[in-house]
Structures are given as structure tokens and as C-alpha cells.
Amino acid sequence: MVAGNYRNTVAIVDKDAIRWNIVQEKKRLTDEALLYAVVKADGYGHGAVEVAKAAKEAGVDGFCVALLDEAVELREAEINESILILGVVDPLYADVIVEKQLSVTIGRLDWIEKAEGLLRQKSITGSVAVHIALDTGMGRIGFRTEEEVKKCEQQIHKSEHFFLEGVFTHFATADSDDDTLFLQQQERFNCLIKSFDNIPEIVHTANSATTLFHPNNSSKLIRFGIAMYGLNPSGNLMTPPYQLKPALQLKSELIHVKQMNQGDVISYGATYQAEEGEWIGTLPIGYADGWLRKLQGQEVLVNGSRCEIVGRICMDQCMVRLPGNIPVGTEVVLIGKSGQEEITLQEIADKLDTIHYEVACGITPRVKRRYVH
Ligand SMILES: Cc1ncc(COP(=O)(O)O)c(C=O)c1O
Numbered sequence: 001m002v003a004g005n006y007r008n009t010v011a012i013v014d015k016d017a018i019r020w021n022i023v024q025e026k027k028r029l030t031d032e033a034l035l036y037a038v039v040k041a042d043g044y045g046h047g048a049v050e051v052a053k054a055a056k057e058a059g060v061d062g063f064c065v066a067l068l069d070e071a072v073e074l075r076e077a078e079i080n081e082s083i084l085i086l087g088v089v090d091p092l093y094a095d096v097i098v099e100k101q102l103s104v105t106i107g108r109l110d111w112i113e114k115a116e117g118l119l120r121q122k123s124i125t126g127s128v129a130v131h132i133a134l135d136t137g138m139g140r141i142g143f144r145t146e147e148e149v150k151k152c153e154q155q156i157h158k159s160e161h162f163f164l165e166g167v168f169t170h171f172a173t174a175d176s177d178d179d180t181l182f183l184q185q186q187e188r189f190n191c192l193i194k195s196f197d198n199i200p201e202i203v204h205t206a207n208s209a210t211t212l213f214h215p216n217n218s219s220k221l222i223r224f225g226i227a228m229y230g231l232n233p234s235g236n237l238m239t240p241p242y243q244l245k246p247a248l249q250l251k252s253e254l255i256h257v258k259q260m261n262q263g264d265v266i267s268y269g270a271t272y273q274a275e276e277g278e279w280i281g282t283l284p285i286g287y288a289d290g291w292l293r294k295l296q297g298q299e300v301l302v303n304g305s306r307c308e309i310v311g312r313i314c315m316d317q318c319m320v321r322l323p324g325n326i327p328v329g330t331e332v333v334l335i336g337k338s339g340q341e342e343i344t345l346q347e348i349a350d351k352l353d354t355i356h357y358e359v360a361c362g363i364t365p366r367v368k369r370r371y372v373h
Contacts (some may be wrong), residue, residue: 005370009285011367012336013046015054017245021035021228022058024242025211028089029222034202035059036084038225039074040066045360046229046248047369049077052277055228056081064223068093071102084131084166086223088141091115098126098161105168107133107141111149112155112162121207129165130156131202136188138171146195153196166202166221167193172234174209175234209233212240231356235346248345248360249336250367254302254318254328256282266319267311273297274310279322281307283332286316290363291334300332304339307332 026035035155037060038044043051052063052074062082065071071083084103094115097104106112112130132152133142140336143149156164169189173181186205193199206219208227213234226233230246274280283300285291293313299306307320320332335343345356352359 001047001365004284004366005368007284007368008255009283009367010250011045011363011369012249012251013050013371014247014249014373015050015371016373017230017247018046018051018054018228019045019058020245021230021247022055022060022224024244025222025224025227026059028211028215028241032220034061034221036062036064036082036221036223037228038064038086038207038223040064040070040086040225043072043360043367044225044229044357045363047371048073049079050369050371051228052077052079060224061262064225068096068102072096072100073304075100075102078326082129084295091118094118094161095122095124098124098128101128102337103129103131103165105133105141106130106152106156106162107135107143109151109155112152112159116159116161124161127159127161127163130162131166131168132156132164132200132268134167134169134189134192136192137185138172139168140170141182146192149192149195150197151197164198164200166204167200168202168204168221168223170207171205171210174207174214175237177234177237179214188246207233213238215241218257226357231345231360235349235355239303245347250285250334250363251336252283252285252300252332252334254281254322254326254330255284255330257322257326257328259325264317265311267314272311279325280310281320281322281326281330281332283318283320283334284316285334285367286314286318288315288364289367290359291318292352292362294352295348299343300334301332301336301338301341301343302326302332303342306341335370 037055039048042048064084066087068089091114135144137143204219204221206222211222230244260278264274264277266272349356350361
């Protein structure tokens with residue numbers, strides 16, 4: 001998909017905000033702790049390579065991604081720090097993992113054997129770090145029993161190409177104010193860890209919510225995702241220990257403005273009828289940009305005033321009711337600040353009945369990204 005470089009709809013990413021959020025987090029950590037920037041899903045829609053560069057400047061120790069392709073993209077952009085792939089990679093691609101010097105997650109007993117077989121077949125030498133995933137209650141990936149953990153440790157111990165660097169788990173409810181399941185998962189993790197003959201050097205459990213809301217966690221490595229982008233992992237439920245600065249704004253402009261007659265309708269399905277003399281503006285953004293049809297009725301900011309999106313959102317455009325005859329070319333803020341007003345990603349997520357993670361990831365590549373300092 002091409003980006004709309006010749007269109008004034010843009011997602012603006014503030015690299016200073018990303019650096020600020022990292023620096024605040026680093027201040028709370030001990031010197032031994034490792035801070036890894038999570039830049040999967042194209043940096044939660046912010047742009048993985050540019051976010052990684054900003055994170056590197058702010059002093060992160062490494063990166064986490066979900067896909068092998070995302071790790072390769074970082075390597076091709078000369079990100080040479082440690083990269084841990086959190087998702088399951090097919091052992092068929094073990095040669096790429098070794099060639100690019102990536103750390104992988106192991107959560108199945110057949111993985112090492114298959115990957116080793118392939119590397120031997122291709123006469124590939126060299127070794128990379130692996131992290132064992134433990135499923136302590138998330139129910140997604142990872143080993144669930146002591147026996148599996150023991151077997152996996154032995155397999156890695158015998159391996160020519162893989163060495164055991166870490167072990168981790170992921171909490172399902174670290175962003176909740178009820179810590180019942182969180183504590184159960186922590187206890188299960190502590191039990192499973194005891195099955196190792198030699199506990200790996202990097203034992204980690206913390207995502208953003210864990211580090212922000214469970215300060216007594218003993219995670220050696222922080223997988224810092226949503227908070228790095230300046231968003232509160234709990235929505236508005238809990239207050240982070242420092243101010244998070246949101247990095248993303250979404251802006252467009254009025255490309256057409258007109259005055260309506262009583263009863264004139266707007267957009268597909270004619271769901272909106274104008275009042276006499278009402279001013280309607282058109283914006284060059286629609287559901288193909290991630291500005292979904294469910295956002296009908298959501299407000300945008302024009303010169304610091306809230307204006308409602310009226311009529312159905314089209315694939316490439318949508319219409320707003322204006323307070324008057326506002327010139328074509330006027331900036332419209334869909335996410336971000338204008339005057340005294342602000343529309344947050346959380347507000348959009350609430351309107352869509354979802355979480356801000358999904359909104360940020362959902363802004364499609366057709367919206368160009370611009371990076372500011
Ligand atoms: C295993 C794992 N660790 C860390 C993260 C980062 O989480 P967050 O963005 O909430 O910090 C994720 C994100 O989904 C993840 O899957």
C-alpha cells in the first residue's frame with residue numbers, strides 16, 4: 001500500500017516524547033535492569049525503525065518484536081543491539097535467526113531439534129540466545145509443566161547453535177486493579193523457575209503495566225511497549241508513577257467546505273440531514289486509513305473547537321459539521337491538541353469500544369508518518 005505523500009493527512013510522531021518516556025522509566029530502574037523497547041507491529045503503528053532509533057538514543061538495552069520479519073527490518077536499518085523475538089518463529093527459518101543474530105522464544109519441545117537439524121543440514125555455524133517462555137496463566141504460548149522446562153533446558157544445553165539466556169512469562173492482568181490472577185501467575189512462575197538446574201541470567205516478567213503498577217516485580221528485563229509511546233496501559237484505571245507523554249497525533253485538513261439547505265443529506269445511506277445554513281467540511285481520511293465507520297459521531301478539533309463527524313465515514317473521506325464558513329486548508333486534529341482542547345487515543349478507543357493499542361496499530365500505512373523533535 002502506498003502512503004499518501006501528496007495528501008495532508010498525517011500521523012505525527014514526537015520522538016522527544018518517546019525519549020522522555022524511556023528516560024522516566026530508566027530513572028526508576030536499578031543499574032542491573034535491562035530496558036527493551038517493544039517495537040512490534042511497526043512500533044504500535046508509530047514506525048518501528050524511527051521509534052527504535054529514538055529509543056536507542058534514549059539508552060535502551062535492546063528491542064522486542066513479534067515476527068522474524070520485524071527483527072530483520074531492524075537489522076537492515078542497522079539496529080545492532082540485542083533483539084528478542086517474542087512470538088513463535090518457525091524453526092525452518094533458523095538460518096535467518098543465526099545469520100541476523102537474533103534471540104528467539106522457545107515454547108515447544110520440538111523446536112530446538114528441528115532448528116538444529118536444519119542448521120546442520122545447511123552447515124551453518126554460530127550460535128544465538130534463546131529465552132524460554134513459560135505459560136503461567138496467559139494461555140497463549142510457553143511451557144506449562146516442570147518436566148517440559150527440564151527437558152527444554154537439557155536440549156538447549158546439548159545444542160551447538162543455541163544457548164540459554166533468558167526465561168520469561170507474560171501477565172494477563174497486570175493492568176487491572178484486581179491482582180488475584182497476577183499474584184497466582186507470579187507464584188506459578190516462581191515454582192516453574194525452580195525446575196531449572198541453572199536459572200538463566202535474564203529472568204523477566206515485566207511489560208509496561210507490570211513495571212508501572214507492580215513496582216515490587218523482580219524482572220531483570222523490562223519489555224517496555226505501550227508506555228514508551230506515552231499511553232497508560234490501564235486506560236484511565238490506574239495512575240502511572242510519572243507523566244507519560246503521548247507520541248502520536250493524527251492530523252488532516254479541510255479539503256472542501258459548503259453551506260447546506262434544510263434537509264440536505266450527507267454520505268452513504270443518507271443517515272444525516274442538515275439544518276438550514278449549516279456548514280459542512282470534508283476531510284481526506286476514511287476507513288481505509290484506519291478511521292473506522294464506527295467513528296461516526298466522534299468529534300475532531302478545528303481551531304480549538306470540537307466538531308462532530310456527520311454521516312457515514314467513507315473509504316477515503318469523512319464530513320464534519322463546522323461552526324461557520326472555515327477556509328479550505330484549515331488544519332483538523334483527529335488525535336492530539338488544538339487550543340485548549342485535546343482528543344486522546346483513549347477517547348477514540350472508548351468510542352470504538354476497544355483499547356488504544358488497537359487504535360494506534362490500526363492507522364494504516366496509507367497515512368504517512370512524520371517524525372518531529
Ligand atoms: C510478551 C510481551 N511482552 C511485552 C509486551 C509489551 O506490552 P506493553 O505494550 O503492554 O508494554 C507484549 C505486548 O503485547 C508482549 O506480548
